[in-house]
Amino acid sequence: MSLYKSLFKQTAIYGLATVLPRILSFLLVRLYTDVMPKEEYGEVSIIFSYLVFFNVVLSYGMETAFFRFYNSESQKTNVVSTATISLLVSTISFLVLGLLFQEQIALWSNKNVDYIFYTILILALDALVIIPFSKLRAESRPIKYAIIKIGNVAINLSLNIFFLIFLPKWATNGSILEAIYFEDFQIGYIFISNVIASLFTLLVLLPDYFHLKWRFDVVLWKKMLRYGFPILIAGIAFAINEHFDKILLEWLQVPLADIGAYSACYKIGMFMVLFRTAFTLGIEPFFFSHAKEENAAQTYAAITKYFVIFGSLMALGVIVFADVLKVILVPREEYWNAMNIVPLIVIANFFLGIYTNLSVWYKLIDKTKIGAYISIVGAIVTLVFNIILIPKIGFVGSAIATILAYGTMMFISYQMGQKKYPIPYEKKKIATYLVLSIILSFVSFYVDILRETYVFGIVAIVFFTYFVYRNEKLLFAKMLLSISLFSLFQAAL
Numbered sequence: 001m002s003l004y005k006s007l008f009k010q011t012a013i014y015g016l017a018t019v020l021p022r023i024l025s026f027l028l029v030r031l032y033t034d035v036m037p038k039e040e041y042g043e044v045s046i047i048f049s050y051l052v053f054f055n056v057v058l059s060y061g062m063e064t065a066f067f068r069f070y071n072s073e074s075q076k077t078n079v080v081s082t083a084t085i086s087l088l089v090s091t092i093s094f095l096v097l098g099l100l101f102q103e104q105i106a107l108w109s110n111k112n113v114d115y116i117f118y119t120i121l122i123l124a125l126d127a128l129v130i131i132p133f134s135k136l137r138a139e140s141r142p143i144k145y146a147i148i149k150i151g152n153v154a155i156n157l158s159l160n161i162f163f164l165i166f167l168p169k170w171a172t173n174g175s176i177l178e179a180i181y182f183e184d185f186q187i188g189y190i191f192i193s194n195v196i197a198s199l200f201t202l203l204v205l206l207p208d209y210f211h212l213k214w215r216f217d218v219v220l221w222k223k224m225l226r227y228g229f230p231i232l233i234a235g236i237a238f239a240i241n242e243h244f245d246k247i248l249l250e251w252l253q254v255p256l257a258d259i260g261a262y263s264a265c266y267k268i269g270m271f272m273v274l275f276r277t278a279f280t281l282g283i284e285p286f287f288f289s290h291a292k293e294e295n296a297a298q299t300y301a302a303i304t305k306y307f308v309i310f311g312s313l314m315a316l317g318v319i320v321f322a323d324v325l326k327v328i329l330v331p332r333e334e335y336w337n338a339m340n341i342v343p344l345i346v347i348a349n350f351f352l353g354i355y356t357n358l359s360v361w362y363k364l365i366d367k368t369k370i371g372a373y374i375s376i377v378g379a380i381v382t383l384v385f386n387i388i389l390i391p392k393i394g395f396v397g398s399a400i401a402t403i404l405a406y407g408t409m410m411f412i413s414y415q416m417g418q419k420k421y422p423i424p425y426e427k428k429k430i431a432t433y434l435v436l437s438i439i440l441s442f443v444s445f446y447v448d449i450l451r452e453t454y455v456f457g458i459v460a461i462v463f464f465t466y467f468v469y470r471n472e473k474l475l476f477a478k479m480l481l482s483i484s485l486f487s488l489f490q491a492a493l
Contacts (some may be wrong), residue, residue, distance in 0.1 A: 021153035042260030056235035061228025118191035125198035132205035156197035163189035230372040237375030262395035269345025276353035312437035320457030341399035351406035361421035
């Protein structure tokens, strides 16, 4: 029973900290697509893709290395100070060099120099809070972690609303707000909002720097770099898989308007990311805490099956009601020409979630290099198929490349994991749930007459739920009982 209670508790705590900000971020999609044409939204999407890529580079695996050595080293203050000083020096160096060469970067990337300036500031500010955030998780302070994360997004959202909606109306002749209003500066305001939100986060976490024991352990630092390097490579590969598609679309001369439509509809498929992220953040500490248990392998197998069951239902629901979601998130019809990618992106992110669950084995045996190798293979698949397919079928080719990349990573991790750390997965059941949900999803979406009425989609959801229930009666009974007991326990406290 403790298995289920721990699972729900971890998922709820860390899921809130990540999922709620992402939900708030969805509101930005609606805002941006309401006030900007597709071309400008495409430009924003491309720059944010670069942001994600360089965020990975600037952290250079130090976050994961911090967790690893914080739990294994007796002198935890040494780990905190060494990791913090390392990132502080590298971030300041990046900031200075970036500001010195911002015009050259703007020329190379064909982007407005102002946008480059703001991007550099955001990257630096976000890098400076990596270790303070990691320290909160390591010290089991999820409430503070969640509040700061949510606060960051809330400030960002509020400022975006102010700059993009209210400022143009209020900045009339004679108004004090007239001094900060510039016409056709929507993209600039988006980045200014991000800068202020990131600065707020840094200010809240700044006391960590004041309380820091300024000791730099060179030996420990080298160990952390060696451990973190494969994580860096894996992170770069992941960034290529997750975000490089927008950059490649631009490089392969897809019109900005199409990139904007693709990016907007891509967000609809991100509902699966919410589920995957919450589950992963909650489950990862759970995996490690149960690593030495006698029945650890059976536990991992059960958790993977839970993910596939609920992920299949989530994927089916999102795809069936994709046309409802588009009206809520992306109401302007000019963006809807990219809706055909939604099922592909949903399933691709589902595959990524399964891969994450399957990949626990190399983390448990301390072979992070293997994760890097698998991610590199995925990145190669992404790049190759994007280059092949985009010139032929446009942005749909990019979505297909994504699903092929994550599917390949999932398959490789399973095959290697069963050799290195055998886990008794219920392969037949998992495969059945996965394939059935994909077939039902694709039929309900891509067959026009079925998509228009929703009847088939609703029947498909009901049928799939009943099918799973028939096969997993005992599982559902245990979960419902554990949730009830956990709720009673919380109420008693």
